Amino acid sequence: MTLTVLxxxxxxxxxxxxxxxxxxLGLEVVDCASADDALLILKGQPAIALVITDICMPGRMDxxxxxxxxxxxxxxxxxxxTSGNRYVAVESLPAHALFIRKPWSLDALHEAVGKHLPV
Known part of the structure; x- marks a missing residue:
């Protein structure tokens, strides 16, 4: 079974x-441009194994x-x-939150994904 990342x-x-x-990394990927669309995908696809999201996005929800x-x-x-905005208060994120700053390297992204999924 292939794992799916949103x-x-x-x-x-x-x-x-x-x-x-x-x-x-050999993972399946579903992508979207907004938090609202992400929630629709998550409700419709219970097989999502990991979400990677930008913090600073326009719309009703970041x-x-x-x-x-x-x-x-x-x-x-x-x-x-993830975010490239230098004003994101990383220290205010919950302890269980995993954050990587943009621009991330391929190794940094793969390491972050590897902390949650077997890759």
Whole structure:
């Protein structure tokens, strides 16, 4: 069985780059551009094994709010938060939150995914 990762980023280019990087690990990837779309996918695809989300996204809900909903509804589902915004207060994230700063290296992303999935 192949594990599936949900990638959420409003930047099309960065989302595609993340999808390509995760695919290199042999994982299936579903992607979307908003937190609202991510929640629809999660409700419809219970086989998602990991979520990677940008924190700073426009819309009704940002990536941190998405992660908070995930941790409440699906507490077993790991979330990797990422951002290039230097003003993100990483120290205010919950202890169980895994954060990688953009621009991440391929090794850094693969290491973060490997902390949650067998890759």
């Amino acid at each position: 990638v959420v980023d409003d930047d099309d280019w960065l989302r595609a780059l993340t999808v390509d990087a995760v695919t290199l 990536g941190f709010e998405l992660a908070t909903v995930i941790w409440t509804r699906w507490p077993w589902l790991p979330v990797i938060l």
